[in-house]
Amino acid sequence: MSSIAAGRDRAGRRDRLGTAGAASAGLDTRRMLQLGLAAIWLLDGVLQYQSFMFTKAFGQMIGATSSGNPGVVAHPINWNATLVEHHLVLLNAIFATIQILLGLGIAWRPTVRVALAASVVWSLGVWWFGEGLGGVLNGTADPVSGAPGAVIIYALLAVLLWPADRGVVSGRPVPFVAARAVGAQVARALWLVLWGTLAYFALTPANRAPQALHDMIAGMAPGEPGWLAALDKHSAALVAHQGLAASIVLAVALVIVAVGVYLPPPAAQATLILAIVLAAVIWVVGEALGTILTGGATDPNSGPLLALLALAYWPLATAAVPHAGRSPAGDRPEGITA
Amino acid sequence: MSIPGWILDIFAAIMLLVAAVSAGQLAVARAWTRAGVRDADIAGSHLLMGIAMAGTLVASLSTLPNAAWEVIFAVMTAWFAWCLWRETRGHGIAAVASGHHAPHLVHSAAMLYMFAALAGPAPGGGSGMAGMAGSAGGTQSLHAPTLALVFTLLLIAYTVRDLDRKAGADGYFHVVGRRFTSAGPALATAAAGVHGVPAGPAGGGDSAVATMVQPQAAPAEVPPGDGAAAGQAEARPPMADWLLLSPAVVKGCRVAMGVTMAFMLVIMT
Numbered sequence: 001m002s003s004i005a006a007g008r009d010r011a012g013r014r015d016r017l018g019t020a021g022a023a024s025a026g027l028d029t030r031r032m033l034q035l036g037l038a039a040i041w042l043l044d045g046v047l048q049y050q051s052f053m054f055t056k057a058f059g060q061m062i063g064a065t066s067s068g069n070p071g072v073v074a075h076p077i078n079w080n081a082t083l084v085e086h087h088l089v090l091l092n093a094i095f096a097t098i099q100i101l102l103g104l105g106i107a108w109r110p111t112v113r114v115a116l117a118a119s120v121v122w123s124l125g126v127w128w129f130g131e132g133l134g135g136v137l138n139g140t141a142d143p144v145s146g147a148p149g150a151v152i153i154y155a156l157l158a159v160l161l162w163p164a165d166r167g168v169v170s171g172r173p174v175p176f177v178a179a180r181a182v183g184a185q186v187a188r189a190l191w192l193v194l195w196g197t198l199a200y201f202a203l204t205p206a207n208r209a210p211q212a213l214h215d216m217i218a219g220m221a222p223g224e225p226g227w228l229a230a231l232d233k234h235s236a237a238l239v240a241h242q243g244l245a246a247s248i249v250l251a252v253a254l255v256i257v258a259v260g261v262y263l264p265p266p267a268a269q270a271t272l273i274l275a276i277v278l279a280a281v282i283w284v285v286g287e288a289l290g291t292i293l294t295g296g297a298t299d300p301n302s303g304p305l306l307a308l309l310a311l312a313y314w315p316l317a318t319a320a321v322p323h324a325g326r327s328p329a330g331d332r333p334e335g336i337t338a
Numbered sequence: 339m340s341i342p343g344w345i346l347d348i349f350a351a352i353m354l355l356v357a358a359v360s361a362g363q364l365a366v367a368r369a370w371t372r373a374g375v376r377d378a379d380i381a382g383s384h385l386l387m388g389i390a391m392a393g394t395l396v397a398s399l400s401t402l403p404n405a406a407w408e409v410i411f412a413v414m415t416a417w418f419a420w421c422l423w424r425e426t427r428g429h430g431i432a433a434v435a436s437g438h439h440a441p442h443l444v445h446s447a448a449m450l451y452m453f454a455a456l457a458g459p460a461p462g463g464g465s466g467m468a469g470m471a472g473s474a475g476g477t478q479s480l481h482a483p484t485l486a487l488v489f490t491l492l493l494i495a496y497t498v499r500d501l502d503r504k505a506g507a508d509g510y511f512h513v514v515g516r517r518f519t520s521a522g523p524a525l526a527t528a529a530a531g532v533h534g535v536p537a538g539p540a541g542g543g544d545s546a547v548a549t550m551v552q553p554q555a556a557p558a559e560v561p562p563g564d565g566a567a568a569g570q571a572e573a574r575p576p577m578a579d580w581l582l583l584s585p586a587v588v589k590g591c592r593v594a595m596g597v598t599m600a601f602m603l604v605i606m607t
Binding site: 031035038042043046047049050051054089093103104106107108109225227228289292293295 | 345497498
């Protein structure tokens with residue numbers, strides 16, 4: 001065989017493999033969820049370029065998150081807020097660009113691992129220095145308004161969607177996508193902690209006060225388009241003076257979701273649907289679409305991330321088995337039909 | 339304070355680069371003088387969008403009045419809607435999600451919306467949007483901001499999808515300037531053993547200018563300039579062709595355009 005023919009043959013084989021890989025990737029749930037995460041990062045980065053972020057209000061917004069936090073947490077936040085206020089344009093442009101690059105990096109297969117790893121580091125930094133740990137330590141965390149901080153859910157998703165199969169043990173099927181990277185037990189524990197924490201926050205004194213939920217939802221309406229403002233006002237009216245009852249109902253729903261991943265697949269699916277519905281209600285009503293339409297949102301908030309997380313726990317209808325070799329994105333199919 | 343001018347300058351420069359690359363693609367493909375050049379409409383749309391967006395971002399780069407751009411993008415939207423409709427006849431409704439023309443329809447419609455939905459008159463007397471350095475502070479914003487959000491989400495979805503797809507491997511990123519020509523015996527001979535398999539220099543990778551080699555009965559797609567030497571399947575294209583017409587460059591232009599358009603919609607909301 002001539003070298004030209006051999007080269008062509010190699011190219012043909014390579015392409016056949018590549019094409020097959022692309023076809024498989026089209027069906028790979030984990031890759032689709034990675035792309036969902038990439039899209040949210042990209043939106044996050046674009047939002048960071050809004051004109052509001054180039055005003056002193058952005059630095060003040062960061063500084064305000066230190067309030068009520070222990071000194072060891074608050075001091076670095078204040079330092080960061082001062083730094084941002086002094087170098088506002090440069091730092092905010094860098095923040096926005098980093099977030100866009102994280103989104104593009106996750107979406108581009110050759111850089112998916114680097115981008116996911118970087119996103120974990122970035123998320124943890126922003127959670128502390130930019131969001132004051134989501135209000136977890138100062139009693140202001142509210143699941144309806146985005147607790148425990150959208151950015152920490154980015155990190156959690158990056159870990160659970162990491163392109164590895166450490167969770168696959170001796171060819172046994174993985175029950176859901178999130179189990180592939182860390183194993184089913186760890187993934188379930190992380191889910192339980194997150195949603196259990198949300199249930200706890202729903203019942204804190206600040207959130208179960210008679211008008212707490214009403215005031216929070218009604219406060220989202222100003223500046224929103226008419227249809228969203230009207231939706232917020234009507235929703236707020238529904239829970240007026242019903243803070244305790246609403247908090248208990250919400251907490252019960254969140255607990256059901258938290259334990260749902262330990263139930264058999266049909267029941268787990270029902271609780272995951274409940275999780276997605278809750279995420280949608282929280283995003284639309286409680287978070288007003290992350291206030292994206294008012295020009296002051298730094299991110300789309302927790303609703304879309306909670307829904308994406310729920311999809312990562314959706315029971316797989318097929319048995320997942322490990323394969324030899326892998327692509328950078330870990331884009332092998334979950335398994336074969338059982 | 340509005341968005342710093344140098345940030346808008348950078349995005350405008352990227353758009354001008356995309357426009358220049360698109361013009362180069364059309365020139366290399368000799369789209370004006372040859373019939374049947376594939377994707378000339380897409381390269382042309384990128385050229386116009388790049389110029390329009392640069393003018394929107396930076397006042398001094400503004401070229402045409404808003405009304406002219408509205409007409410241009412209305413025609414472009416209608417054209418890509420027609421192309422997508424034809425695609426759905428062949429591939430079903432899946433073409434809307436993953437078809438060749440769907441992203442370009444979204445891009446064109448987003449541009450049309452952007453020019454049509456400006457809330458206030460352009461301070462430059464109607465010549466473009468006269469730049470955003472002043473408008474992003476709030477003096478100009480878009481009507482129906484919910485629609486802006488919808489377009490932003492669509493643009494971002496197509497951008498991550500574009501990035502994920504392997505350029506040249508599944509025919510998604512067509513090489514601008516390819517045209518159909520009858521496959522001669524020499525081509526059929528060259529194709530022996532690799533029938534139906536793209537046999538470009540890099541096997542369809544991101545840097546490839548893939549040549550779809552088909553059995554003799556089927557029409558074959560060849561890169562521009564190769565029509566006279568269809569049998570020379572191994573011939574490397576000139577550097578300009580390789581640079582401008584590679585799927586990776588086409589992909590890069592589309593990603594840059596999607597991100598910039600989403601950026602503009604968000605800061606004008």
